[in-house]
Amino acid sequence: MPGAPQPPSERRWVARVRALAEPRARRAERACFVEGIRAVLAAEEAGLPVEAVLLCPESLRSEAAWDAVARLERHGVPRVDLPARRFAQLSDMDNPVGLAAVVGWAPAALDALDPPPGALVVIAEDVGDAGNLGTLLRTADGAGAAAVVVAGSGADPSHRRCLRASLGTAFRLPVALAGEGPRAVSWARARGMAVVATSAHAERAHWGVDYRPPLALVVGSEERGLRPETAAACDLAVRIPMWGTASSLNVAVATGVLLYEVRRAWGGG
Amino acid sequence: MPGAPQPPSERRWVARVRALAEPRARRAERACFVEGIRAVLAAEEAGLPVEAVLLCPESLRSEAAWDAVARLERHGVPRVDLPARRFAQLSDMDNPVGLAAVVGWAPAALDALDPPPGALVVIAEDVGDAGNLGTLLRTADGAGAAAVVVAGSGADPSHRRCLRASLGTAFRLPVALAGEGPRAVSWARARGMAVVATSAHAERAHWGVDYRPPLALVVGSEERGLRPETAAACDLAVRIPMWGTASSLNVAVATGVLLYEVRRAWGGG
Known part of the structure; x- marks a missing residue:
């Protein structure tokens, strides 16, 4: 027909x-x-x-x-x-x-990002699934993150599935591409941020950590976690305690758990 | 060919x-x-x-x-x-x-669920997307929930996308179908649980609430939140504070934020 x-x-x-x-x-x-x-x-x-x-x-x-x-x-x-x-x-x-x-939209270059004083920022490395990356952006926006830096070789923030899962928060929240993870960590360091990595193998639980602003939280791939060189560049590593059979949470869920724990520690909203 | x-x-x-x-x-x-x-x-x-x-x-x-x-x-x-x-x-x-x-697997009937004393349970109403429901199951398993009760007219836990997103945690975590939301709330009440609803319109933030075990957390549809009759049946409603433009978090992310706040309040892991 x-x-x-x-x-x-x-x-x-x-x-x-x-x-x-x-x-x-x-x-x-x-x-x-x-x-x-x-x-x-x-x-x-x-x-x-x-x-x-x-x-x-x-x-x-x-x-x-x-x-x-x-x-x-x-x-x-x-x-x-x-x-x-x-x-x-x-x-x-x-x-x-x-x-x-x-x-007409594309992610920014890292050097164009200028988070305000006391900012909370997410660095997402190797997040492979575009829908997960979009949900992560929506989560970061909801928790009041000042920016998301996308590092490594994961999904592209301008992928249609990412934009849709973000509910369009990608268009409002500053989102930048960093290239390799350590470059994103250096960028955060140069802006005075403490840089906290998440790792399934960290000794310290994500609770009761002294999260002082400004702060960058670094989350890694759904499959393999952070790359060693990226984890090594961070100031501290924390793990989200796991009770069940799966070894990790979905990366957007983990980001939400961490961001809201930081927000709580900073006095809530 | x-x-x-x-x-x-x-x-x-x-x-x-x-x-x-x-x-x-x-x-x-x-x-x-x-x-x-x-x-x-x-x-x-x-x-x-x-x-x-x-x-x-x-x-x-x-x-x-x-x-x-x-x-x-x-x-x-x-x-x-x-x-x-x-x-x-x-x-x-x-x-x-x-x-x-x-x-050979199917969700249990609600009456077959028998959570242990002091349990933490999730009631998920009208979660429409099978992938979101699966991620919610994975999250509940990760946070050590004793069961997930699926209520309303949302996705079927035995949908292939749900099972895959759950990483198979659906096969280990007790998952039951409740029919209507108020029935799930009554079930939790009859087992001595405090029942906490989540709502974008609740006055109380989800922090600093006295979450005593056993506890059921009730989360609603991605689009419309909980049905009024389900929300009315709960003991208390809390909201997750939102800083950005979107009015809510993804339902699996919200579930993770809530479960880990309860876990923290219960003394962590």
Whole structure:
């Protein structure tokens, strides 16, 4: 069933979305593709340049989403309507909500990050799963971290699954790429931060540690933990006590447990 | 490219895996399909009946996994080898590791759960995403919860994505289905537990609460939080303070933050 011929603007944006599946293209053009109502709204709220909004009118139910589409159109953002079948081809949701966008966003360079005095920062090394990285960003944002530094060879923060899992907090929270883990640790040190590593093998539990601000928490890969050279560069290592059979928590869960323990130690909110 | 004809035992097990995609079939037969090395190893370690092990010899690299396959074969478990293409059709991993199994497991009935004195229990209502539910189970296991009670109309604990995200902790941690949330709360009450709800609108932060054992923590849907009738049945509501733009944490992250705060209050580990 070939259906109606595809209009040229539709063809152009679908091609652009496909091109942005490549990390290299996202980096070179400082642009990304994001799907989901909250993530698109977050891009708009963050004042990011929206190149185009892609929607499936027959699927999109949220009134807030339709209002956002109208605002974007008023600001001259191209609107590309797709039939459900074509939208589903672009979507990676089980039940596509019918809203997506091409957004001018990319993670910052490490040197461009300038956390305020007394900041709490997360350094995430080798987090391989883009969804986990996005949930980690959402968690860091929720716990009031000033920035997340992404190190090592893990998932790309501009991956669509990361952006969606972050609920768009990636667009607000400063997120930077550090290259190798020790470089991120040096960066934090140079800004006066104490740098605390997490390790399943640390002697010290994460409770009752004197977490003085400013502070950087370093979390590692879901599979292998921190690289030895990164762990060695830190001031202190802590472990989250484990009672069960699995040897570790999911990395975003571990980050949440640590961040909220620091927040509690700092006097709560 | 039709390839070699499919052997009958292969055909039979592939059909069985497909049938177990239906929650009703899993419930009726008290069986599930699980993919991934850690989850299959966990089923074996938990002493569950393994109906068949499905593997892709050309993909499976882990020595521990091959050892487990050999042990299962010695115990008379049928082994079904699949070519990579057929294994990929059954898999929902981006890069299939080549190991899966049909396992005799289903969540327990609520009345069959018998947590020990002083237990910490999680009640999870309407958790819609199977991966989130699995991560929640892994988190509860890690924090030493005695059981997880799944209430409302969320994901099924025997969903393959839940089992995989749980890293197989679902097979060890008692997991029960409660039906409606208030029934789970009554069950906990009848066992002397204090029942603490989490809500974004609670006045009280989750810190500094007198969490006396035995205790049930109640967490709600990612989208809407707890149902009003479930929240009303609890003794107390707490909120996790939020600093960022998103209104909540991921439900598994929130569960981890709460469980570890209770553990800290109980004297740590």
